[in-house]
Amino acid sequence: MRKIAGAVQPGLARVVAATKPQVKRLARAVGPRLARITRASGTRPAGPARPPRPSSLRTWQYTAGAATAGLALAAGAVTAAGPWDANGQRTAERDRAAAPERAGGADHGSDTAKGEPSPAPSAGSVLTGLGAATNTVKSAPSGEPAGITGTAVTDLLGPLLDDSALGGTHTAVVVDVATGRRLYGTGADTALTPASTTKIATAVAALSALGPDHRITTRVALEPGTREVVLVGGGDPTLTARRKADGWASLRVLATETAKSLTERGIKQITLSYDTTLYSGPDLHPIGVNDNLARVSPLMADEARTDGSAEGPVTRVGDPAADAAQKFAGFLTEAGIKTSSHGTSKAGSRAETLATVSSPPLSAIVERMLTNSDNDIAEALARQTALASGGPASFAGGADAIRAQLAALGLPMTGAGFHDGSGLNRDDRLTANLLTALLVKAADADRPGLRPVLTGLPVAGFTGTLSTRYTDGAAGVVRAKTGTLTGVNTLAGTVVDKDGRLLAFAFLAADTTSPQEAQEALDRTATALAGL
Secondary structure, eight states: OHHHHHHHHHHHHHHHHHHHHHHHHHHHHHHHHHHHHHHHHTOOOSOSSOOOOOTTOOGGGGHHHHHHHHTTIIIIIHHHHOOBOTTSSBHHIIIIITOOSSOSSSOOOEETTTTEEOOOOOOSOSSOOSSSTTOOOBOOOOOSOTTOTTOHHHHHHHHHHTOGGGOSEEEEEEEETTTTEEEEEESTTOOBOOGGGHHHHHHHHHHHHHOTTOOOEEEEEEOTTSOEEEEEOOOOTTOBOSSOOTTSOBHHHHHHHHHHHHHHTTOOEEEEEEEOTTSOSOSSOTTOSBTTBOOOOSSOSGGGBSSSOSSSOOOBOSOHHHHHHHHHHHHHHHTTOEEEEEEEOOOOTTOEEEEEEEOSOHHHHHHHHHHHTOHHHHHHHHHHHHHHTTSOSSHHHHHHHHHHHHHHTTOOOTTOBOSOSSSOOTTOBBOHHHHHHHHHHHTOTTOGGGTHHHHTSOBTTTSGGGTTSSTTTTTTTEEEEEEEETTEEEEEEEEEOTTSBEEEEEEEEESOSOHHHHHHHHHHHHHHHHTO
């Protein structure tokens, strides 16, 4: 952390010093309005000793206050500080350089009454201005149509994208988010393998189908007239068996509550089975056994990791559901319940629920997926999207549901092909046009529920898969999802240029020979956009 902060501190200091007058003017302009709205909404600007939010409020009740603070971006503050989160703080500076108070692009506080995380606030949009309609995010200059020789964006990107490190085929699109106008496009409708930028599509589809407040429940049921207890997988990819749950659903808590319910019924010895029937089809991804993804199961703990890690590639257990059930049995034993194993089963319709635990809101899960490029979460969200759409929770069903959700949003689907939710499948196909359209849709003022797609993007030089990139470039002003497979390098996200304009971009390269060189070429291109 000290190393990263040291690397970026000089750049941050230069940016802040150069734009200090704008920040002061912004503070004077929005201060009274922010104070009025935060009083009305029950929220307040970030600072020490922030009380928990009432559990009765839902995401949309925080929108007004969070939007006004977060939309400092729209009033021009981005010139000084780069991307702003849903509470109006610069994500990069807060998360690493200024000793974070909380993590992520949105605030997931805790509801102390229930011991569960509160719903995430969702800013209205980075496009909506403060007060009068004239206070909007700056638009990029109209200029000539995209691709015309002589335009600023074309002159800037052309040579950078012609870098041999980007292989024999590359496509790119840049869009002014405020207007939706395309500023640059080459091969915009050419579908290429997107790798992990597929997760942007998965995130939009899941949020559209389920909503940002949706939680995934894992439950324990008692079959009537028996002592058979069934651990029922609900598809929560963040369920944890760790002693410290850090706000995620806890398998230990579930066991404690189950033991309490059983004791109240005078039951001290049970037969434990587990139910994985929520999902269908193959559980092994077409890439085969791989350290980047466990077998896809509706019941797993800690993504079936074998080393205690929380992200990144690692060997997984062969049967995630059996592993979770075994750990659950151990926790029941610790709680005074003797267990014997029955293996797999299906909870009957008359089974009585003994206990449940629920995930954080979907908004938090989406952010974690995007920030860490989490393949296990991505495949789980594809199946959850399929279930919400009435389809089978399988690789094929998830892919079909993602496509259907995006088509219903009116997004440009020409050439798009989905075969999974993570982008590990090389047969996936997306266009630069679709990727930028997804980002613009996530910034739509009429769709605040999609905001986690933007707040979850890794911050250049600070978080997730971009934490070690851009430390000497556009740290803090580029937010982007990375994508890497053998011969494939992609990058899609948003950038704030030096005049405070918010741009969405997508760069896809195929037939690359050096992942490192291709990655550096993409980073240089995104950095150049920040200097427009």
